Amino acid sequence: MKIFVCVKQVPAVEKIKIDPKTNCLIRKGIPSMINPMDKNAIELAVQLKETHNAETIGLTMGPPQAEEVLRQALAMGIDEAYLLTDSKFAGADTLATSYTLSLAIKKILKQKKVEEDYLIICGNQAIDGETGQTGPELAEELGIPQITYVENFQLQGKKAIIERSFISEEVVVIETKLPLLLSVVRDLNDPKYPTMAGIVNAYHKEITHWNATDLSADKKKIGLPGSRIIVWNLFSPERKGELTLLEGTPEKISKELCDYLQKDKVL
Amino acid sequence: MDFQLSDMHKMVRRTTREFAEEYIAPVAAESDQKSRLDPEVMEEMKRMKFFGASIPQEYGGAGLDTLGFVIATEEIGRIDASWSITFAVPASVCSYPIYLFGTEEQKRKFLPALSSGEKLGAFVLTEANAGSDAQSVQLSATKDGDEYILNGSKIFATNGGIAKTLLAVTTTGTVGRRKELTMFIVDTDTPGYSVGVREKKLGVRASNTSELVFQDVRVPEENILGKRGDGFKLTLAILDYGRILMAAQIVGLGQACLEKSVKYANERVQFGRPIGSFQGIQYKIADMATEIEASRLLTYKAAHLCDIGQDYGLIGSMAKLYASEATMRAAHQAVQIHGAYGLTKSYDVERYFRDAKMAEIYEGTSEIQRMVIGSSMLRKYQ
Numbered sequence: 001m002k003i004f005v006c007v008k009q010v011p012a013v014e015k016i017k018i019d020p021k022t023n024c025l026i027r028k029g030i031p032s033m034i035n036p037m038d039k040n041a042i043e044l045a046v047q048l049k050e051t052h053n054a055e056t057i058g059l060t061m062g063p064p065q066a067e068e069v070l071r072q073a074l075a076m077g078i079d080e081a082y083l084l085t086d087s088k089f090a091g092a093d094t095l096a097t098s099y100t101l102s103l104a105i106k107k108i109l110k111q112k113k114v115e116e117d118y119l120i121i122c123g124n125q126a127i128d129g130e131t132g133q134t135g136p137e138l139a140e141e142l143g144i145p146q147i148t149y150v151e152n153f154q155l156q157g158k159k160a161i162i163e164r165s166f167i168s169e170e171v172v173v174i175e176t177k178l179p180l181l182l183s184v185v186r187d188l189n190d191p192k193y194p195t196m197a198g199i200v201n202a203y204h205k206e207i208t209h210w211n212a213t214d215l216s217a218d219k220k221k222i223g224l225p226g227s228r229i230i231v232w233n234l235f236s237p238e239r240k241g242e243l244t245l246l247e248g249t250p251e252k253i254s255k256e257l258c259d260y261l262q263k264d265k266v267l
Numbered sequence: 268m269d270f271q272l273s274d275m276h277k278m279v280r281r282t283t284r285e286f287a288e289e290y291i292a293p294v295a296a297e298s299d300q301k302s303r304l305d306p307e308v309m310e311e312m313k314r315m316k317f318f319g320a321s322i323p324q325e326y327g328g329a330g331l332d333t334l335g336f337v338i339a340t341e342e343i344g345r346i347d348a349s350w351s352i353t354f355a356v357p358a359s360v361c362s363y364p365i366y367l368f369g370t371e372e373q374k375r376k377f378l379p380a381l382s383s384g385e386k387l388g389a390f391v392l393t394e395a396n397a398g399s400d401a402q403s404v405q406l407s408a409t410k411d412g413d414e415y416i417l418n419g420s421k422i423f424a425t426n427g428g429i430a431k432t433l434l435a436v437t438t439t440g441t442v443g444r445r446k447e448l449t450m451f452i453v454d455t456d457t458p459g460y461s462v463g464v465r466e467k468k469l470g471v472r473a474s475n476t477s478e479l480v481f482q483d484v485r486v487p488e489e490n491i492l493g494k495r496g497d498g499f500k501l502t503l504a505i506l507d508y509g510r511i512l513m514a515a516q517i518v519g520l521g522q523a524c525l526e527k528s529v530k531y532a533n534e535r536v537q538f539g540r541p542i543g544s545f546q547g548i549q550y551k552i553a554d555m556a557t558e559i560e561a562s563r564l565l566t567y568k569a570a571h572l573c574d575i576g577q578d579y580g581l582i583g584s585m586a587k588l589y590a591s592e593a594t595m596r597a598a599h600q601a602v603q604i605h606g607a608y609g610l611t612k613s614y615d616v617e618r619y620f621r622d623a624k625m626a627e628i629y630e631g632t633s634e635i636q637r638m639v640i641g642s643s644m645l646r647k648y649q
Binding site: 068071072075192193194195196197199200201202203 | 273274275278279282285286311314315316317319320324328329330331335339
């Protein structure tokens with residue numbers, strides 16, 4: 001079995017800074033880190049590698065310095081890593097990103113002669129964009145099933161058993177089979193720190209770099225031209241006004257919220 | 268000359284720092300007060316391969332270079348000096364010498380369990396009448412067939428009470444007018460071995476420091492490290508390496524004094540403004556920062572020289588001497604900046620002050636380091 005883990009480098013700051021001219025994140029001088037939920041994805045992959053004799057593959061799309069998050073994935077126990085990097089990929093929204101990732105996964109599957117016996121694990125969402133779209137769109141590009149908000153995952157032979165809870169406190173149990181894409185949340189597991197040996201090994205491994213040509217990418221579907229989202233304005237919202245936290249069952253919270261909205265004449 | 272750390276070294280630092288802040292920081296004060304090592308921290312440190320830091324992976328270690336080992340030691344030392352010596356001492360002066368000087372058979376036999384932390388190691392030199400004066404060791408080893416029989420005792424052994432594998436410096440007779448010293452690898456399960464008194468110390472209280480007693484402890488001849496009579500030479504080489512790691516641990520402690528002082532100076536308001544705005548406090552912080560950075564540079568240089576195969580003994584001695592005295596000064600000023608709060612156990616600097624005093628004494632006192640450096644200078648510029 002092959003397990004792909006898609007990871008993302010995100011700014012390691014609580015308050016982001018935005019370039020007012022380009023509406024892009026200012027990354028210069030800002031420390032970066034691996035997206036927290038991606039660590040849960042890596043941890044699951046490493047656990048499955050040990051129990052199911054799987055080969056694990058880390059992937060990211062980003063500038064050359066994004067290699068650092070792949071080193072982190074390798075240090076945590078991922079076997080090999082691919083960096084998709086090209087100035088043509090710049091400005092990609094989730095659609096262009098998932099298209100690019102799908103090309104790399106298809107290429108690796110072909111190289112490794114794998115048809116169905118694979119699993120893709122993503123963090124549910126990244127703390128910078130918080131869209132939660134890249135995983136689902138990647139599954140669509142590949143034409144495979146997807147399960148989001150995964151809190152528990154078991155693999156029994158070819159059968160995958162997934163638990164997710166969403167909005168209500170009820171837990172949904174899903175049974176399916178591979179191939180499959182999971183996007184996982186923090187409750188899934190407790191990612192372990194890399195060992196000192198893992199860190200040493202991570203820097204002895206080669207990371208494969210692929211550009212748009214390597215992936216035979218359709219240039220209309222990558223980077224800014226391939227993006228459907230155009231950012232008009234981006235800002236850190238200022239906290240103002242009073243905060244009221246509603247607690248209780250979803251039904252109770254919905255009713256209270258409607259009451260508030262009616263009182264404020266929004267509804 | 269490149270003062271930039273490699274990406275690998277940066278990851279060692281980041282990972283160790285995050286681990287130490289998450290696992291060790293919440294229990295450090297309690298561990299100090301109860302003189303105990305937290306078992307959860309111990310398990311995680313074993314898993315992360317800290318105990319085999321610079322042992323190659325083929326013998327179960329992490330395979331870090333000395334600079335990587337130094338950075339990990341510094342980061343653990345920044346949170347808790349006790350944990351720093353609990354792992355860095357056995358990794359530097361017990362397992363690493365076995366790797367450097369041991370036979371292939373000894374390496375295969377002892378290093379995997381030492382590297383994984385399954386068996387803790389200790390290097391035992393100091394006795395009631397020997398320590399700084401290594402030549403005066405009295406623990407005797409008498410040959411009997413293909414075994415040696417050990418009799419005597421050791422004191423102030425770091426990890427002594429919990430160690431499973433010892434590197435013990437013994438005397439196997441005299442050669443001319445000098446004692447012949449021989450080093451043995453001793454399994455503490457051997458009959459006749461026992462742990463004596465555990466010391467109640469001023470600082471590094473969570474770290475186990477014990478007396479060890481040897482009564483007719485039979486050790487096979489194949490457990491001699493190097494050759495019979497190599498003990499003194501090996502002891503000096505082992506201490507040279509260990510000093511780099513001690514310097515690293517002490518730099519971490521000094522860094523902690525600096526950071527806590529800055530934090531407090533920014534928070535504490537007197538006369539209507541943070542005390543950090545007063546020049547008197549800024550000067551103290553400036554001196555701390557400068558001296559800790561100088562200590563770090565000496566320590567990293569010693570590690571770097573070791574990694575490129577050059578002589579590092581002198582710089583290592585300078586690093587240990589300077590770091591321990593700079594850190595003592597930093598701890599002194601850290602308590603002063605905290606005022607009466609600094610005297611209480613509610614603030615970490617009280618513990619740092621006690622730990623810093625230990626640093627000027629263990630693994631070669633400041634006086635011994637000055638003897639090493641001074642005699643080296645007299646030879647060099649005669």
